[in-house]
Amino acid sequence: EAQVTQNPRYLITVTGKKLTVTCSQNMNHEYMSWYRQDPGLGLRQIYYSMNVEVTDKGDVPEGYKVSRKEKRNFPLILESPSPNQTSLYFCASSLAGEREQYFGPGTRLTVT
Amino acid sequence: LAKTTQPISMDSYEGQEVNITCSHNNIATNDYITWYQQFPSQGPRFIIQGYKTKVTNEVASLFIPADRKSSTLSLPRVSLSDTAVYYCLVGDREAGSYQLTFGKGTKLSVIP
Numbered sequence: 001e002a003q004v005t006q007n008p009r010y011l012i013t014v015t016g017k018k019l020t021v022t023c024s025q026n027m028n029h030e031y032m033s034w035y036r037q038d039p040g041l042g043l044r045q046i047y048y049s050m051n052v053e054v055t056d057k058g059d060v061p062e063g064y065k066v067s068r069k070e071k072r073n074f075p076l077i078l079e080s081p082s083p084n085q086t087s088l089y090f091c092a093s094s095l096a097g098e099r100e101q102y103f104g105p106g107t108r109l110t111v112t
Numbered sequence: 113l114a115k116t117t118q119p120i121s122m123d124s125y126e127g128q129e130v131n132i133t134c135s136h137n138n139i140a141t142n143d144y145i146t147w148y149q150q151f152p153s154q155g156p157r158f159i160i161q162g163y164k165t166k167v168t169n170e171v172a173s174l175f176i177p178a179d180r181k182s183s184t185l186s187l188p189r190v191s192l193s194d195t196a197v198y199y200c201l202v203g204d205r206e207a208g209s210y211q212l213t214f215g216k217g218t219k220l221s222v223i224p
Contacts (some may be wrong), residue, residue, distance in 0.1 A: 002165075034213070043156065043199075043214035059213070090155045098214060099146045099203065106150025 002027045004104035006091050012110045013081055021076045021107050023091030030096040032074040033058070035085040036067065037106075043066070048082070049074055081111040116183065116200045121219040132218050134200030137181050145176060145183045148199040156199060156214070161183070174212045186221075195222045 004025045013019055024034065033048040035058075045058030049068040063085055065077040074093075078085060088108050092101040124130045131189040135147070144163050148156040159168055162174045162183070173186040189196055197217040 036162055040216070042216040045213070088153075092155065099144060099161055099201075100158040101156075101212070103157070106153065 002102070004091055004093055004102050005108050006089075006104040008107060009105060011109050012112065014078050014112055015082055017110075019078050019081060021078075021089060021091075021100045021109070022066065022077065023074045023104060024072050025074075025091075025093040026072065026101070027095075027102065028071065030071070031098075031101075032068065032091065032093045034064070034074070034076045035092065036085075037090065038087050043101070045077070046089075051089060077106070081109075083111050085109065086111050091101035116202060117196075118200050118215065118217055118218045120216065121221065123221045123223060124190055125223050126191055127189050130194070130220060130222075132185045132187075132191050132198055132200075132220070133182055133183045133223045134185070136200070137201045139180050139202050140204065142204045143180075143202045144204075145174065146182075146187050146203070147172070147174065148201065148214070150197045150199065150217070152196075159198075190220075190222045192222050192224060194220065196220060 007022045012069050030051045034046040035043045044060045045082045046064050047066040052071050055066050088106050090106050091104040094101040127168050135143045143157045146161040147159045149159050150156040160174045162187050164176050167174045167210050199217040203212045
């Protein structure tokens with residue numbers, strides 16, 4: 001089944017404790033992206049990757065890191081999480097040049 | 113990137129046709145119009161996209177007037193399961209999905 005998977009789905013952590021949210025797709029998509037969604041603010045792009053080893057900042061990259069060492073994986077790293085990073089995070093992927101993105105199920109992160 | 117404006121919310125009764133209009137006054141020549149649907153606690157899902165005139169698929173129709181400064185997503189005979197947030201996005205077709213910026217969307221509530 002074609003899908004984007006994210007892990008974990010739910011995470012509660014404390015300020016400053018490094019964490020990684022994994023994202024994997026099995027559709028051989030070149031493009032992958034991370035978004036965060038907050039009430040009243042809609043979906044905002046954090047980082048995106050056009051292909052392996054190619055990443056770029058989205059609208060709200062501060063406090064996040066990404067890497068794209070393999071085509072199928074695009075992990076989101078929070079080196080020192082803070083409470084303002086409490087949010088619902090989505091990973092998405094698509095073929096290069098296509099506007100139809102496939103979204104993962106979301107990761108709900110709470111930083112206390 | 114062209115900015116879009118949509119109503120924040122809409123209500124409709126079951127069985128009615130719903131039209132959600134999106135304004136994009138600064139749309140560029142190469143821009144396509146794409147609509148996504150998002151159910152609570154799920155990632156957005158691609159619905160339809162178009163460049164001009166009318167596009168129809170099994171889920172919705174998209175009407176785009178000649179000046180392309182607006183577009184209308186039409187959902188025929190809505191049911192309770194169509195309650196969701198609908199996003200209108202515009203972006204360069206050649207850029208694929210990496211230039212897609214999600215706004216706050218239109219929250220559609222279908223009433224029994």
